[in-house]
Amino acid sequence: MAFSYEENGTSEPLLGEKKEKHAVPERISPYSKATLxxxxxxxxxxxxxxxxxxxxxxxxxxxxxxxxDSAGYLSQNLSDCIKQVKSKGRQGNPLYKAMVLFVRRKVAINALFAIVCASASYVGPYLIEDFVNFLSNKRNRRLESGYLLALGFLGAKVVETISQRQWIFGARQLGLRLRAALISHIYQKGLHLSSQTRQGRTSGEIINYMNHASYIRPSHEPGAGSLAALGATLVVMLCNIPLTRIQKRYQSKIMEAKDDRMRTTSEVLRNMKTIKLQAWDNQFLSNLKSLREKEYNHIWKSLRLAALSAFIFWGSPTFISVVTFSACMLMNIELTAGRVLSALATFRMLQDPIFNLPDLLNIIAQAKVSADRITTYLQEEEIQHDAIEYVPRDESEFDVEIQDGNFVWSSELDKPTLENINLKVRRGMKVAICGTVGSGKSSLLSCILGEMKKVSGEVKVSGTKAYVPQSPWILTGDIRENILFGNTYDAAKYHQTVKACTL
Structure with a gap:
């Protein structure tokens, strides 16, 4: 039956009515039909x-x-890549290999644009010396050579600009594609997590998963002084190894602290009514502040390290210039106007990559931590998809039927949680399941829902089913912390409580 709300002659279905498949006109993307x-x-x-x-x-x-670029296509494409990696039985992390397989074609195209851009960008510094020599000896040089130099500058800049725009657009497009595919997989994984796994994962923790990536290009220096410039550049680059490791460690701690804060915040928001009625505001507020302070300390350390990285790398172009020209003077290399201008142009090209290096280090650390967390999450145990057999209503007189069922919550347990279960519920029956705390009432419902691992037996369900669970407030922690609820520990009172609750 469908219910609708009518006002001013309009009717909007709430349940049971399907909209027309093409009610909204499709807006075709101009990118898909664009010419070269x-x-x-x-x-x-x-x-x-x-x-x-x-x-x-x-x-x-x-x-x-x-x-x-649609999420549906990208998600399916990543799933196919994961299946392809698993079918080949390769060792290591299947998600990393699947991600490489997923992005390799686009990465190859972007790398080609990056190589063209880098090559074109060095045409200018190479031609500057010839251009200065042409201006110094115009009487002895043909005018056509000047036009050729100007055309060389113009052509190189056009090629550099076009390839750079395509490279940047492709890199951002690739990042969005990978992000869309991963977010879709994370969402789908949340729908299929086993009950045992779901106890350790919260919605706030799942929201924290993300990643990113970037590029960097090489450098060119004048004459034999390039060896000194190369050495100075290597010294600067080697500084990023310990900084990246420390930044990665800080990022891991930040993510862990963020998970704890999000988990606790979710618990408080879900049970705000109880907190207000019991006047526990200050107690939980203090707990949230302590968790936020812990996260703040890790973020502050990470930002200080980022500031140190920025200080080092913002001063590196000047450092490289001084080392290069000093080496040229010591080696008695003549510093002509053309060579100096060519070197300065090259140093100017190096500034942007070096200035962006601190941000790149932070991005690499964040991406590595996030990718590891996503990989661990996507490899969590899922519910048993073949635990339930769905039977059409006209082929069975029972809505629920269990025959010789043995079920277990975790594969690590030796003894089944429920043994030798035989249950038949006819259509229209009302069934009450009674028992003490921990006797398996909720477990029986979970095995009918397919949320428990079926060791043996058969579970058949006919028609549709719905489950309306209780919402117990269980805090993150052990049993004692949930019983004490912030109060001081009294052994006699504690054991009396455990006995009264038959725990």
Whole structure:
């Protein structure tokens, strides 16, 4: 039966009515049908810009993403990569190998653009010395050579700009694709976690999973002084090894502290009514403040390390310049105007990658920690998908039927939690399951839902089922902490409580 709310002649179904498949017109992505020239110049965005220039953009004005960038396609593609890696039986982490398989084609294209961009960017410094020599000896040089130099500068800059834009666009597109695929997998994994695994995972902890990546390019120095410049650059780069390791350790502690804070905050929000009625505000507020202080201390250490990294690498271009020119003077290398300008242009090119290196180190540390956490999460145990056999209603007179069922909560347990279960519930029956605390009432319902691991036997369900559970407030911690609830420990009273609750 469907219920609807009517007002001003409109009716909106709430349950049981399906909308037409193509009720909303599909907005085809201009990127998917763009020509090569449009892809190179990004002119496929012009229609959207034209609409935005006339009025503020609304959701209906923005076209849908390309099929290759949709979450459904990307999720399925990553799943196929994971299956392909597992089918080959390779050792190691299957998710890492699947991610490499997932991004390798796009990474290869981006790497090609990066190589072209880097190669074109060094044309200018190479030609500066010839250009200075041309200006110094214009009487002895042909005018055509000057035009050729100018065309060389212009052509190199055009190639560099186009390849750089394509490289950056491709890198961001790749990051969004990988993120969409991973988020989809994380969500799907949360729907299939086993009951044993779900006890150690909260929604706040799952939200914390993310990753990122970046690139860097090489350098060129003048003459034999390049050896000194290369040595200075290597010294600067070697400084990032211990800094990255320390940053990774800080990032791991930040994520752990964030998980604890999110878990506790979720518990407090879910049970705010009880906290207010019992006047436990200050106690839980103090606990949250202590967890936030712990997270703050780790973040503060990470930021101080980031500041140190920034100080080192922002001073590195000047350091490299001084070392290079000093080495040239000691080796009696003539520093002509062309060589100096060429070197300064090269140093200017090196500034951006070196300045961005501290941020890159933080991103690498965060990405490594997040990728490890996501991998661990995606490898958690799932529910047994073949634990229940669904039977059509017209083929069975029973809504629920269990024959010689043996069930266990964890595979590590030697003895089944429920043994030799035989149950038949006819359609229309009302059944009450009675027993003491811990006798297996909830476990029996869980095995009917398929949330317990079935060791042997058969479970058949006909029709539909719904489960409305209790919502017990169990804090993160051991049994004693949940019983004491912040009060001081009294052995006699504690054991009396345990006995009264038949725990």
């Amino acid at each position: 020239l449009q892809l190179v110049t990004f002119s496929w965005l012009n229609p959207l810009f034209a609409v935005g220039a006339k009025k503020p953009l609304e959701q209906d004005d923005v076209p849908d993403v390309d099929l290759l």
